[in-house]
Amino acid sequence: MSYTFDFASVFRNMAPLWDGLLVTIQLTIAANVIGLTLGFVLALLVMSRWRAIRLPVTLFIEFFRCTPAIIQIVWFFYCVPMLFNVFLGSVTMGIMALGLNLAAFNAEAYRASIQAVPREQLDAGVALGLTPFQRVLYIILPTAVRNSVPVLLTNGIGTFQQSALVAIVAVQDLMYQGKTLATLTYRPIETFTIVALVYFAVSFPVSQIVGYLERRREVLAS
């Protein structure tokens, strides 16, 4: 192999990468706030007994689950301003696109764990005289939310990685700064290796936490 690695020239210009990481983390946190709350509301709506509520929500969820995230982002950046005459700044638009996408996936996670609460648990709630609302509040929700935590974390960290896609619409995130740095240093391999390592350094601990939570849940469920 004739290629000689030169990480030094990248290391000398790391500062923009940290700025980019900060933006990426902002995007991730904001998108997760939307994803965790809106996702929960969507999950409740999609289980509604009324078709008129269920149908549009299902469509919304499936749209985000069944189209590539990159297209959703591009669409948000170019079509939403044209159609509705609003543009809220590139970071906000990025957050919206990522957040709605995450909400759709989280809604499914919530729904699955709500429906996985054993029927007998609810029977016990009836036998104890709890009202339907109390059964939801004290039996379904605590169990369901707890059970959905690993999937929510996995989805959340997925959004961290997916947020790299907003670089194509000029949000100055980690990926964007990486691209710029690669052009600047003429060292794309080294630059993207480092960018990848930064993504990895954040994601890996979270995926370890997910693994730990799932093992613990298996122990508790037995």
Next chain:
Amino acid sequence: MSDTAPLIKIEGLHKSYGGVVQVLQGLDIEMTAGDRVVIIGPSGGGKSTLLRVLMGLEQIDRGSITFGGNPYISAKSGKTAIDAKVRRSIGMVFQHYTLFPHLDVIGNLILAPTKVRGEKKADARERAMALLTRFGLAQKANAYPAQLSGGQKQRVAIARALMLDPKLMLFDEVTSALDPELVAEVEQVILQLAHQQMPMVIVTHDMWFARNIASRVIFCAGGVVVEDGPPEQVLGSPKEERTREFIERVFHIKH
């Protein structure tokens, strides 16, 4: 209430699943507050369904149930009307424990009293500790269900139901899911309740237990009461051929 006035009066109870599978086909049962009724019978005979109906967990097609002389459950124009207030005076323990996994033992016990009755947390805790102590579970008060054995879980479930001072207890095959060596500790607790004159309806496959706890044994098959009498008679010398066949099969003996 006197011991002879009916506590529960079931009349013409019909129940099917989806209008196809007939589970209860005209069940009539009367029980007094002095009764400890054990229901036996083949699976699919309607025993568990009857308990679930009594707990207000199932819709019925026809018939009515009164509790202490008051209307409790009836079928009106295709809908089941259940008096929620009456329902709160009935407690039930299920086959699969059904403890709430996210609450510790004390939390399981005080959930309903504090939320349904608005009892003060401290008062409910005090009553809960007294019950747990009586059932030999005081040191498990802060354990989570996952940390308990099947027998312990079932005793907690019984204590949880008792927290609401039920006037009738329903036990639906509460020892069927237990390892054999854990059955006795649960049955002991139920026997203890029986000695305190708690009215109860028990569905069980454990004939030793049935004989020891029942004041009355009802043999249910095909959704109707086939035989009803004192345990010595129904278990010892059944009058009906179907009861005899069932008892022989369960006891593995010939009369």
